[in-house]
Amino acid sequence: MKAVVIYKSKTGFTKKYAEWIAEELHGDIFDVSKADINMLEDYDTIVYGGSLYASGILGVKFILKNLDKLKDKKIAVFATGASPSREEPINEVRDRNFTKEQQEQLAFFYLRGGFDYTKLNVFDKFLMSLLKWQLKKKKELTLDDRGMLAAYENPIDFTRKKNIEELIAWIARENK
Known part of the structure; x- marks a missing residue:
């Protein structure tokens, strides 16, 4: 093979x-x-x-x-x-x-x-910032949502x- x-x-x-x-x-x-x-x-x-x-x-x-x-x-x-x-x-x-x-x-x-987040290009950082903003607006965050928000500060x-x-x-x- x-x-x-x-x-x-x-x-x-x-x-x-x-x-x-x-x-x-x-x-x-x-x-x-x-x-x-x-x-x-x-x-x-x-x-x-x-x-x-x-x-x-x-x-x-x-x-x-x-x-x-x-x-x-x-x-x-x-x-x-x-x-x-x-x-x-x-x-x-x-x-x-x-x-x-x-x-x-x-x-x-x-x-x-x-x-x-630090390895993303400018456009992708912009898109991910929109996602972060949407997540923060949610009334109740899932475990995945909380993990994603934490990952902006600490890469996973x-x-x-x-x-x-x-x-x-x-x-x-x-x-x-």
């Missing part, structure tokens, strides 16, 4: 997972900005990772617009976000990003990442190498 991991990371959490996955698979790794579809011909297994951005997976169009060219490959996509791993929101992300047909061609995984990192185990196991099963 020859594997490649391609990723798009704004704050480093997705990149950390991509590096761990590439290491486990003894595969190559590329930032999506350095990848092109023709280079994927040499690989049996393709893993794409991107952080969540308004429930969209950053850069996943690289894979989706080329699914027809990748039909003979094993494809896994992972998304990272600061939220806890819960089935309902994960299913919403999957269904928002992939059609039923696309879901049959790839496996989707959610890996809990983190949040570091939930990345753990063990979080990739399910993805790695899926690849091992698919390549038997």
